[in-house]
Amino acid sequence: MKKPFIVSITLMALLSLTCVQAQNVVFETMYLKPNTQNLKELSENMKAHNEKYHAEGPYTASTWQVISGEHTGMISWIMGPFTFADLDNRPSDGGHDEDWMGNVMPHTHGMTDGNYWKMWNDFGYMPSEDFQGTIMRVRYVKLKPGKSEEYRHLLSAIQKVYDANSFNNSMNVYDNWSDGGEADLALVWQYPDWATFDEDMQFWKKYEEVHGDNSWATFWEAIMDYSDGGWTEMYQRME
DSSP states (O other), rough: OOOOOOOOEEEEOOSGGGGGOOOOOOEEEEEEHHHHHHHHHHHHHHHHHHHHHHGGGGGGGEEHHHHHHTTTEEEEEEEEEEOOOGGOOOOOOHHHHIIIIIGGGEEEEEEEEEEEEEEEOOOOOOOSOOOOOOEEEHHHHHHHOOHHHHHHHHHHHHHHHHHHHHSSSEEEEEESSOOOOSOOOEEEESSSHHHHGSSSOOHHHHHHHHTTHHHHHHHHHHHHHHHHEEEEEEEOOOO
């Protein structure tokens, strides 16, 4: 059954977050189901809310539309990156809560599925310090029990390939920290534009240049051994 049109305060602002080196780098996520008759008002009021209360610092927010995958039609609202300590002083006063409840929530059918995602600080690649992608690809992964360290080791091999090349997209990985849902991890790539996907980056060849002949097939065999399925979604920046 097709999912209803929903707005998600979802993860992954990846804006310049790989420059953040802290023990806990976190994103808050949740879903909002919009009143489809008020989509214009919802979009405008969320944008105004972001500009007034979430324009900089650890509470920075951005907005994305989910355009493929299980949640096609969603809009994602993203806060972060922040540390857990930052949540002790998150925006609430100065009209913040009143603006959210009075100008955003009336155009929705409520919130659901609040969650936190914590970034792997030992993994990440950015084409440049000021890189901000317009397209985001998210691969949600369910791990087999007891296989998290093995999976982390596999992704360290991917890290080495990124470090050895000048790719024009970013990549980061996040642990599902709080909700115990179907996904244990989120692998997140950002790209500068859709045209990037017309190019064949031949990642498998670059992988074998770093790790040796037939290493790509071995990598995928291990991925299948350590993971228990997943799904992929695409996002497009709205701002």
